Amino acid sequence: xxxxxxxxxxxxxxxxxxxxxxxxxxxxxxxxxxxxxxxxxxxxxxxxxxxxxxxxxxxxxxxxxxxxxxxxxxxxxxxxxxxxxxxxxxxxxxxxxxxxxxxxxxxxxxxxxxxxxxxxxxxxxxxxxxxxxxxxxxxxxxxxxxxxxxxxxxxxxxxxxxxxxxxxxxxxxxxxxxxxxxxxxxxxxxxxxxxxxxxxxxxxxxxxxxxxxxxxxxxxxxxxxxxxxxxxxxxxxxxxxxxxxxxxxxxxxxxxxxxxxxxxxxxxxxxxxxxxxxxxxxxxxxxxxxxxxxxxxxxxxxxxxxxxxxxxxxxxxxxxxxxxxxxxxxxxxxxxxxxxxxxxxxxxxxxxxxxxxxxxxxxxxxxxxxxxxxxxxxxxxxxxxxxxxxxxxxxxxxxxxxxxxxxxxxxxxxxxxxxxxxxxxxxxxx
Ligand SMILES: CC(C)(COP(=O)(O)OP(=O)(O)OC[C@H]1O[C@@H](n2cnc3c(N)ncnc32)[C@H](O)[C@@H]1OP(=O)(O)O)[C@@H](O)C(=O)NCCC(=O)NCCS
Numbered sequence: 001x002x003x004x005x006x007x008x009x010x011x012x013x014x015x016x017x018x019x020x021x022x023x024x025x026x027x028x029x030x031x032x033x034x035x036x037x038x039x040x041x042x043x044x045x046x047x048x049x050x051x052x053x054x055x056x057x058x059x060x061x062x063x064x065x066x067x068x069x070x071x072x073x074x075x076x077x078x079x080x081x082x083x084x085x086x087x088x089x090x091x092x093x094x095x096x097x098x099x100x101x102x103x104x105x106x107x108x109x110x111x112x113x114x115x116x117x118x119x120x121x122x123x124x125x126x127x128x129x130x131x132x133x134x135x136x137x138x139x140x141x142x143x144x145x146x147x148x149x150x151x152x153x154x155x156x157x158x159x160x161x162x163x164x165x166x167x168x169x170x171x172x173x174x175x176x177x178x179x180x181x182x183x184x185x186x187x188x189x190x191x192x193x194x195x196x197x198x199x200x201x202x203x204x205x206x207x208x209x210x211x212x213x214x215x216x217x218x219x220x221x222x223x224x225x226x227x228x229x230x231x232x233x234x235x236x237x238x239x240x241x242x243x244x245x246x247x248x249x250x251x252x253x254x255x256x257x258x259x260x261x262x263x264x265x266x267x268x269x270x271x272x273x274x275x276x277x278x279x280x281x282x283x284x285x286x287x288x289x290x291x292x293x294x295x296x297x298x299x300x301x302x303x304x305x306x307x308x309x310x311x312x313x314x315x316x317x318x319x320x321x322x323x324x325x326x327x328x329x330x331x332x333x334x335x336x337x338x339x340x341x342x343x344x345x346x347x348x349x350x351x352x353x354x355x356x357x358x359x360x361x362x363x364x365x366x367x368x369x370x371x372x373x374x375x376x377x378x379x380x381x382x383x384x385x386x387x388x389x390x391x392x393x394x395x396x397x398x399x400x401x402x403x404x405x406x407x408x409x410x411x412x413x414x415x416x417x418x419x420x421x422x423x424x425x426x427x428x429x430x
C-alpha cells in the first residue's frame with residue numbers, strides 16, 4: 001500500500017455491479033517519482049482525465065477548470081470507484097449480443113482537428129451515448145485559457161486521450177456485432193463508476209471538518225446504492241480520518257439525497273461553518289454531525305463505550321448553554337427596562353404638549369378679547385365723531401326746514417334716535 005493510493009476491498013452493489021474503492025491524493029501522486037499505477041496498465045494521467053470528465057459531466061455548474069483544480073489541489077483526496085476490467089468487458093459483450101439486430105448508436109468519427117473546447121471533449125467521455133443517445137451533454141462550450149502548468153498539460157493530453165476513447169468506442173461497436181470485443185477496447189473511461197473529492201480542514205474554532213467538495217456517480221449507475229456507499233465511506237472515520245463535522249456544498253438537485261444521509265441545512269448550525277463558504281453556484285451548505293463512536297468501532301469485539309469524552313462534551317455543552325441563557329436573560333431584561341424608560345419619556349412629552357396647547361388656547365382667547373375691545377373703542381370714537389357731525393348738520397337742517405317745509409314732531413324724533421352703525425355684536429354703543 002502506498003501513501004498516495006489507498007485501496008479498499010471490492011464492494012457489491014445492486015444490479016451485479018462490483019467496484020473497488022481507491023483513495024488517491026493526485027497532487028502527491030504526480031509529485032512522486034515512480035508513482036504506483038492507480039489502475040493496472042492505465043496511465044495515471046488518464047485516470048485523472050477520466051475522473052475530471054466524470055465530475056465535470058455530472059456537475060456542469062462547476063466548470064472543467066475548477067473541477068481539475070479541485071481534484072489536483074494539494075490537500076484534496078479523491079475517492080474513485082472502479083470496476084474490474086473483466087467485468088466491464090463481459091458486460092459489454094453481453095450488452096452487444098442482446099442488442100444484435102437492433103440499431104447501434106452512431107460512433108463519433110476519428111478526427112485530427114484540435115479540440116474546439118475542453119468542455120466538449122470532457123462531455124464526450126461520459127455522454128453514455130452507447131446506451132442512451134439522448135443523454136449527451138447540451139452545454140455551450142466555453143473557451144478556456146490557462147497559465148497553470150498542470151492544467152495546460154491536462155488539456156494538451158486531452159485530445160489524444162479523447163481520440164483513444166473514440167477509437168475504443170468504435171471498436172466496441174464494430175467488433176461487438178460478433179460478440180468479440182477485444183480487451184483493449186475497454187479503457188479507463190469504462191471502468192470508473194464514481195468519484196468524490198474531500199479535504200480535512202481545521203477551522204479557526206479548532207474543530208476538524210471534513211469538506212466534501214465534489215461527488216458524482218456515472219449516470220448509467222444511478223440509484224444502485226453507489227452514492228450511499230461513498231457517503232458511508234466518508235462517515236466511517238477510520239477510512240478518512242477523525243473529524244467533528246462533515247460539510248458539503250450541495251447541488252440543489254441533490255439536497256434530497258444528502259437529507260437521506262442525515263445532512264442538515266439548518267442555517268443557524270451551518271453558520272458555524274461559514275468560513276468554508278464557497279462561491280459554488282446553485283448550492284447550499286449542509287452538514288452532518290457524526291456520533292461519538294463510529295460503526296466500525298462498535299463492530300470491534302473489544303470495543304467498550306467510553307463515557308469520559310461524552311461527559312466532557314456534555315459538560316461543555318451545558319456550560320455553553322448556560323452562558324447563552326444568561327446572556328439572553330440579561331439582554332431581554334435590559335431591553336424591557338429600556339422600553340419602560342422610553343414609555344415614561346413619551347408620557348412626559350405628551351403632558352408637556354397638552355400644557356402648551358391649553359396655554360396657546362388661552363393666549364388666543366386673550367388676543368380675541370383685546371381685538372374686540374379695540375374694535376369697540378374705534379367704533380365708539382367713530383360714533384362720537386359722527387354724532388357731533390350729525391348735530392351740526394341737524395341744526396342746519398332744522399333751520400332750513402323751519403324756513404321751507406315743516407314736518408311732524410314725531411318724525412324728527414325718530415330720525416334723531418336711529419343708530420348710525422350696526423356692529424357684529426349688535427352693540428350700537430357702550
Ligand atoms: C447524487 C448522486 C451522487 C446520488 O448517487 P446514487 O448512486 O444515485 O445514490 P444512491 O443510489 O445511493 O441513492 C440513495 C438514495 O438517495 C436517493 N437519491 C439519489 N439521488 C437523489 C437526488 N438527486 N435527490 C433525491 N434523492 C436522491 C435515491 O432514491 C435513494 O433512495 P432509496 O434508497 O429510498 O431508493 C448522483 O445522483 C449524482 O452523481 N448526481 C449528480 C452530481 C451531484 O448532484 N452530486 C452531489 C452534489 S456535490
